[in-house]
Amino acid sequence: MKRIYAREDLCLGCRLCEIHCLVAHSKSRRIISAMTREKGQITPRCKVEESGQVTFALQCRHCEHARCLEACMTGAITRDPATGVVLHNADKCVGCWMCLMSCPVGAIQRGREGHVASKCDLCQGEAAPVCVANCPNEALLFEDREERKK
Amino acid sequence: MDDAQTIPDDQWRPDRHQKSQRDEKDQSGCAICGLLNEDGSLVDGGLIIRAIANMHDRSNGLGGGFAAYGIYPQWKSWYAFHLMFDHDAARRQTESYLETVFQVAHQEAIPTAHLEVIRQRPILVRYFLLPKEELRARHYDLTDDDIVMMNVMHINKTIDGAFVFSSGRNMGCFKGVGYPEDIGRFYRLDEYQAHLWTAHGRFPTNTTGWWGGAHPFGILDWAVVHNGEVSSYGKNRSYLANFGYQCTMHTDTEVIGYLFDLLVRKHHLPIEMACQAVAPPLWSRIEQMPPAERQLLQTLRIIYGGALLNGPFSIVVSHAGGLIGLNDRIKLRPMVAARRGASLYVASEEAALRLMCPSPDLIWRPAGGVPVIGRLQSQPQEVSVA
Amino acid sequence: MRKWLVEPDFILTRDPDRCINCQVCVRQCANDVHVHDEEADLVQSDSEKCVGCHRCAALCPTQAISIEKASLEFRPNGNWTADRIRAVYKQAEGGGILLSGMGNDQTLPVLWDHMVLNASQVTNPSIDPLREPMELVTYLGRKPDRLELNRDANGKVSLATELAPQLRLETPIMFSAMSYGSISYNASFSLARAAQAAGTFANTGEGGLHKDFRPYAKNLIVQVASGRFGVDPDYLNVAAAVEIKIGQGAKPGIGGHLPAEKVDAQVSATRMIPERTDALSPAPHHDIYSIEDLRQLIYGIKEATQYTKPVCVKISAVHNVAAIASGAVRAGADIVAIDGFRGGTGAAPTVIRDNVGIPIELALAAVDARLRDEGIRHQASIVAAGSFRSSADVIKAIALGADAVYIGTAALVAMGCHLCQKCYTGKCNWGIATQDPMLTKRLNADVATRRLSNLLRGWSLEIKEMLGGMGINAIESLRGNREHLRGIALSDRDLNILGIKAAGE
Numbered sequence A: 001m002k003r004i005y006a007r008e009d010l011c012l013g014c015r016l017c018e019i020h021c022l023v024a025h026s027k028s029r030r031i032i033s034a035m036t037r038e039k040g041q042i043t044p045r046c047k048v049e050e051s052g053q054v055t056f057a058l059q060c061r062h063c064e065h066a067r068c069l070e071a072c073m074t075g076a077i078t079r080d081p082a083t084g085v086v087l088h089n090a091d092k093c094v095g096c097w098m099c100l101m102s103c104p105v106g107a108i109q110r111g112r113e114g115h116v117a118s119k120c121d122l123c124q125g126e127a128a129p130v131c132v133a134n135c136p137n138e139a140l141l142f143e144d145r146e147e148r149k150k
Numbered sequence B: 001m002d003d004a005q006t007i008p009d010d011q012w013r014p015d016r017h018q019k020s021q022r023d024e025k026d027q028s029g030c031a032i033c034g035l036l037n038e039d040g041s042l043v044d045g046g047l048i049i050r051a052i053a054n055m056h057d058r059s060n061g062l063g064g065g066f067a068a069y070g071i072y073p074q075w076k077s078w079y080a081f082h083l084m085f086d087h088d089a090a091r092r093q094t095e096s097y098l099e100t101v102f103q104v105a106h107q108e109a110i111p112t113a114h115l116e117v118i119r120q121r122p123i124l125v126r127y128f129l130l131p132k133e134e135l136r137a138r139h140y141d142l143t144d145d146d147i148v149m150m151n152v153m154h155i156n157k158t159i160d161g162a163f164v165f166s167s168g169r170n171m172g173c174f175k176g177v178g179y180p181e182d183i184g185r186f187y188r189l190d191e192y193q194a195h196l197w198t199a200h201g202r203f204p205t206n207t208t209g210w211w212g213g214a215h216p217f218g219i220l221d222w223a224v225v226h227n228g229e230v231s232s233y234g235k236n237r238s239y240l241a242n243f244g245y246q247c248t249m250h251t252d253t254e255v256i257g258y259l260f261d262l263l264v265r266k267h268h269l270p271i272e273m274a275c276q277a278v279a280p281p282l283w284s285r286i287e288q289m290p291p292a293e294r295q296l297l298q299t300l301r302i303i304y305g306g307a308l309l310n311g312p313f314s315i316v317v318s319h320a321g322g323l324i325g326l327n328d329r330i331k332l333r334p335m336v337a338a339r340r341g342a343s344l345y346v347a348s349e350e351a352a353l354r355l356m357c358p359s360p361d362l363i364w365r366p367a368g369g370v371p372v373i374g375r376l377q378s379q380p381q382e383v384s385v386a
Numbered sequence C: 001m002r003k004w005l006v007e008p009d010f011i012l013t014r015d016p017d018r019c020i021n022c023q024v025c026v027r028q029c030a031n032d033v034h035v036h037d038e039e040a041d042l043v044q045s046d047s048e049k050c051v052g053c054h055r056c057a058a059l060c061p062t063q064a065i066s067i068e069k070a071s072l073e074f075r076p077n078g079n080w081t082a083d084r085i086r087a088v089y090k091q092a093e094g095g096g097i098l099l100s101g102m103g104n105d106q107t108l109p110v111l112w113d114h115m116v117l118n119a120s121q122v123t124n125p126s127i128d129p130l131r132e133p134m135e136l137v138t139y140l141g142r143k144p145d146r147l148e149l150n151r152d153a154n155g156k157v158s159l160a161t162e163l164a165p166q167l168r169l170e171t172p173i174m175f176s177a178m179s180y181g182s183i184s185y186n187a188s189f190s191l192a193r194a195a196q197a198a199g200t201f202a203n204t205g206e207g208g209l210h211k212d213f214r215p216y217a218k219n220l221i222v223q224v225a226s227g228r229f230g231v232d233p234d235y236l237n238v239a240a241a242v243e244i245k246i247g248q249g250a251k252p253g254i255g256g257h258l259p260a261e262k263v264d265a266q267v268s269a270t271r272m273i274p275e276r277t278d279a280l281s282p283a284p285h286h287d288i289y290s291i292e293d294l295r296q297l298i299y300g301i302k303e304a305t306q307y308t309k310p311v312c313v314k315i316s317a318v319h320n321v322a323a324i325a326s327g328a329v330r331a332g333a334d335i336v337a338i339d340g341f342r343g344g345t346g347a348a349p350t351v352i353r354d355n356v357g358i359p360i361e362l363a364l365a366a367v368d369a370r371l372r373d374e375g376i377r378h379q380a381s382i383v384a385a386g387s388f389r390s391s392a393d394v395i396k397a398i399a400l401g402a403d404a405v406y407i408g409t410a411a412l413v414a415m416g417c418h419l420c421q422k423c424y425t426g427k428c429n430w431g432i433a434t435q436d437p438m439l440t441k442r443l444n445a446d447v448a449t450r451r452l453s454n455l456l457r458g459w460s461l462e463i464k465e466m467l468g469g470m471g472i473n474a475i476e477s478l479r480g481n482r483e484h485l486r487g488i489a490l491s492d493r494d495l496n497i498l499g500i501k502a503a504g505e
Ligand code: SF4
Pocket: A010, A011, A012, A013, A014, A015, A016, A017, A018, A048, A055, A056, A057, A131, A134, A135, A136, A137, A138, A139, A140
């Protein structure tokens, strides 16, 4: 499946990916409203990790063996059988943080939207994830590497 | 000489005052045709006049001309200079110059007929010349051809009102302002016998009918009739300057003549290859050729980039050895060709071609950049001139 | 002491209605203009440090930033303009030579803008490049006067001429000398890759050849400059051609200076100089004090490369450029590159950049005419350089007589350069003229290669369109074809030197 890959050698640490992610998951979906009126109520699913000169954006890997999915006791985390995308349903989430603890890459966060977890959904409905589309240096790639290996 | 030609020119020769308005480059649409008897048999000018007259609508009465080969057998080793003078002073100045550098075997007015429609005639005289011994000695590194060309350029450039429009051996150009069929009758071309004829009817868009601007363009035994425009003129001219050619004639046709002179006479390229230099195959086609050929054409094109003739053209280039018909690489101007026996014909239009050659063995439409080459196989018949 | 007489060049304002406080600008400006005030939770700016590179504005997701020229007006004075006054302040402050990056920015007339091209009407059909072949292929190198043929007993001909080595360009545009060191690894790498993709050449400048770029050497011209950085037999032999740099348009008559800060481990290895030392190239080549010395170096290089590479000599356009170019051709140069006074640089004394040398338009015309007068124009190739801003400038240069052009500034702009002229600070916010790893990674080499290739493609398509309009289907027919140029609002003298007629003639 198509996944997001970060190129830390090219990441500027500008955090535009975070910002656009946040906007995409806001109610208004307008950048100024999302970043002002809705501030503090939305979680960017994409997070820029920073250590010294190295920065890169991290999101859910949509693992083949998704530990979060296995750990979730309410069934809030499911895999879309058609696309393979690992999705989180906030309505079923009880905020037990099991997923958060089991995720090997730390891609799941406590959401600001309520007492629920928050994770990347690869921008369902968009042509490409907004973090990828808005990265000014093409430091995020959205591609199917398994396909490529074949 | 015709008395009328000595009238002070100012009254009726507006051109003299408009020399500055002559463009360096000529733009014109035209009719061209040519015929060659490869066996050297002779034919009078009547046929070619009828052929060019058949394409009357392709010219607008501002220029016509002919080249004829084999016409001066009794002077055949002498350079036949055809000169036009605007006035007697130019003639006197030129003649005194000619006498200093050339031996003059013979000189005479070029015979003409009295034709109402041919107006504003310059003084037309021909001379049969060879460089003087002292000149040959001074220019020991030059051939007679080189010396002649140098002097043609010198006269055309420096003597105001004098113009050498033909300078080959045993051949001559005849041209002027008017429809070509009238020019042909004016020069009484039916009285000349030649094995090779070319003709031109002109439709200039930007010159003030100057006699020298009509075609053919002649230098040494090269004569060029040209339909089209040389868009690469500026390039060709500056390229030729490297080899000492000075463009003085205010017509882009001039560069075609000089290029063939450079490629064939000076650089000894076979005619086919000279044609490939002026209308080379596309690089993409060269790439696909077998290695030896590819390398040859690549090298030819690299060296002779400045010789590439660009723009729409069909030309007939004639010379002592024969005739070449050629189109630009993408054939933007018309030309058809035919053969019958030892005769080769080319023309802008098929009607004119069929007029010259009613039952051809072969008639074809040469592709862009593919030359039609006729070669004189035997020496022309000897007959006395009219 | 505070530099209180040094006034800001720009004033930066932030629209409070648009700013979302995201701090992208803070993270992008290497000049530390923007700061985030934690307490107020507000982004603020110190305009004084702004160089006007637009990096922050380009990345600001809400277009909240506007940058204007500081409107601190002096009493109007046509002589003592604000720039001149401020230069004196700066110099009084520091006492040194004022430096600049990029090319001459003075408002001297750009003659390209006074020349117009021809097109066909009626007498000559224009050619549609979408339907008909249109050839831009260009060969650079020494050409013999004529083709020599062997004729066998049957009269069959074969090639006798052995052509001197040539560079084949698919389009008559090359990337001019920009050294690794003055520009970043990614920038150099992108130029090399784009040149290869487009079938043309990039010039390494005097910075040597990074080992990673060797796979692209077939599309690289390597430079031998007065500092001889990175030059060894291998360097000469892997390249497509060798260029001897005598001068550079931005700073004729002086050498180069790469500050120690830019000489990191990689640059040091490539230049073959110690790390963190200034790389100083002397003003002249100390083995070239005359034209016969140049000949020795040319033939030295030809010997070292077994006569398999064309040798180019690059000179800056100075007053007697025509004679110098002719001397270079006679000394054995296969290609002469002429760099006009608008040519760019990583660092040059401003006073030299803005006052020394002549425009490429006039230099090119003079050289072409001179070589033609001497009957040697067809023997060597001329490459023009010194600020080609568009395909129109390129095609006009070709009509004036250039075989090809070098583009430098345009290539940098394609990669993102905003002509802030601060290349010499090493803090290029666009990741081009810097070696700071935080900044160099801003230039994604894949993106830059793509953008450079696009630029070459776009310009080439435009050149084809213009050629077709003139009724010409091979670039060699436009080369030196000044018939297709006309001048507008030029003096007779200028027209004369350019060898073109006035519009309307
Ligand atoms: S937008 Fe791109 S460059 Fe900026 S932080 Fe995200 S991944 Fe890095």
